[in-house]
Amino acid sequence: MGLIISNSWLAAFSAGTIFGITSTYLFIKYKGIVVPTAVPMEERFEFPDPKDEYRLILAVRNDLKMQKGKVAAQCGHASVAAYAKALQNKPKTLKRWLRYGGTKITVRIDSEEELLELDKIAKGMDVLSSIVRDAGQTQVAPGTRTVLAIGPAPKSMLDKISGHLKLY
Structure with missing residues (x-):
C-alpha cells in the first residue's frame, strides 16, 4: 500500500511540473512578454x-x-x-x-x-x-x-x- 501512494505522488508532481512549464512558455509566447536577457546597446x-x-x-x-x-x-x-x-x-x-x-x-x-x-x-x-x-x-x-x-x-x-x- 505504501508503494502505491508514493508512486501516485511522484506522478502528480511530475504532471504538475510539466503543466507549469508548458503553461508559462505558452503565456510568454502568446502574450508578448519579453524576458530581458541583456542591457540594450542604447x-x-x-x-x-x-x-x-x-x-x-x-x-x-x-x-x-x-x-x-x-x-x-x-x-x-x-x-x-x-x-x-x-x-x-x-x-x-x-x-x-x-x-x-x-x-x-x-x-x-x-x-x-x-x-x-x-x-x-x-x-x-x-x-x-x-x-x-x-x-x-x-x-x-x-x-x-x-x-x-x-x-x-x-x-x-x-x-x-x-x-x-x-x-x-
Whole structure:
C-alpha cells in the first residue's frame, strides 16, 4: 500500500511540473512578454570618438557678482533651455551629447558684450545657443542677460568659440 501512494505522488508532481512549464512558455509566447536577457546597446555609455565628445558650455557673466546659488539657478535655466532647443532643432546632436554623459562646462565671461559676441559666433558656426534673461526678483535687474548656453556640440567646434575662456 505504501508503494502505491508514493508512486501516485511522484506522478502528480511530475504532471504538475510539466503543466507549469508548458503553461508559462505558452503565456510568454502568446502574450508578448519579453524576458530581458541583456542591457540594450542604447543604455550603455559608449564614446565613439573620445577626442571629439559632445559638450555644453555655460558662459556666466562674472561682472554681475551673482552669489553661488544664483549662478547655479541661472546655469540650470540655461541647461534646460539648451536641452529644449536641441530637442526641437537638432535631436541627433542631443542624443550624442547624452551618450557622452551630458557634459557641461562652466566658463566665465566679463561683460554682456562678450556674451553677445559669443552668441553671434556660435550662430555663425551653426551651433545652438541660448541666452538666459533673469526675472529680476532677487539680485539683478529684470531682463539682465546672465548666462549663455553654447551647444550641445562637438568639443572641436566649441573650442573655436569658447576655448580661450577660463573655467568659472
